[in-house]
Amino acid sequence: MIKLKSLSKSFGDLKVLKDINLEINKSEVVVLIGASGSGKSTLLRCMNFLEILDSGTISIDDEIIDVKRTNLNHVRENMGMVFQHFNLFPHLSVLQNVIEAPIQVKRQSKEEAIQFAMSLLTRVGLADKANYFPEQLSGGQKQRVAIARALAMNPRVMLFDEPTSALDPELVGEVLETMKSLAKDGMTMVVVTHEMGFAKEVADRVIMLADGKIIEEGTPVEIFKAPKQERTIKFLQQVL
């Protein structure tokens, strides 16, 4: 579904991604792991063009996305993104956060958008908070609203950039539960996370990055039970 071919990206002199090749299939849950600075967040952000790659290609459904010729807004419409720091719109209520893009981008009618938004908020367990403002919510609730907001665009892929890293430990569970239920429903997901428990349980494939390269990939069992690379072993010892 998404195919990355020899993708490279630098920030100034710093090479963050080096020759990344990766394919993500429909309904697959891919978890990216690696030490901080390994390039996993940048890789995720390249997928929806929040960062523009220096070289290489990204194709979606076998169609190469030419950054200069394609309307990237249309590409992004189909990719939901969930951020580490939620990035909810603080001046809008929970419901307004969720209906903003469907109304503004997809030109849905307000009634239609509200109806779908409420069903999504029910799904993430926050229908009763629809008229609250983000600052009245806990971190876990904020992140669940952010997930609902991304789902409101009916994306074909969901990208998660360390969705639980900014949460208090007791709030991590509720967000992971929401993500698990998404995975169960067949959503294609790419997740950057340090939650190895989630990776073991939900991932179809785990990808280990180090210094901007994919150094190892495999099923959770392969990676966690029998890692082959020295750096993977070291990394897993540190986080597990």
Added chain:
Amino acid sequence: MDFLTNVTSIFQKHGIEFLKATVLTIELTIVSLFIACVIGLVFAFFKVSNIKILESIANAYIFVVRGMPLIVQLMFLYYGISSIFTLTDFAAGSIALGIHSGAYIAEIFRGSIQSIDKGQMEAGRSLGMTYFKTMRRIILPQSFKRAIPALANQFIIGLKDSSLVAYIAVSELFNHALSTQAYNYMPLETYFVVGIYYLILVLLFTLLFNKLESRLDVGRRKKRDKVEIAF
């Protein structure tokens, strides 16, 4: 006691005239600040655009306007504008004042736009919204709110600066004081009276802004410390 008697008599004789002149001052302030906000917003966009040429244009404008006394710009623009177009003194005065305040308001808007977390733009873009739509729907409403205290300050400065157009023959409040003291020979008392008028105007402006600020706070922190506005 002479002073107070004189002040009272000036109020009695000229109170109504001064009030009429006050209306002109208010009109001048509102029109010029409206122009200034439009200019300010455009140049603020130039400055955050990351496009070199636009940034340079904005910087040049701000450099020139901030680097010269208002009275010099006023004279220059007044004679400049009226040599090209035939404009009323009022229009020339408010355009000149607007161009002046615009530079300061551009910096206020730029600062408040840049103070919004980068994640807000990213969240908007990641949902498929365009740069301008995200600006308009997400960034500007938040930055406008943050700009209000500084904006209120600038508006009060603009109100007081409008007194300088007295020198290009607009018969607003200060112009009226100038001509009144010229024939009643009571400069101290006349300027005292006009000072009171300005004080009340600024007070009303301040109250208005405080109200606006607390209204925009609906749904957010209910009890927030009021921002005091310096006169």
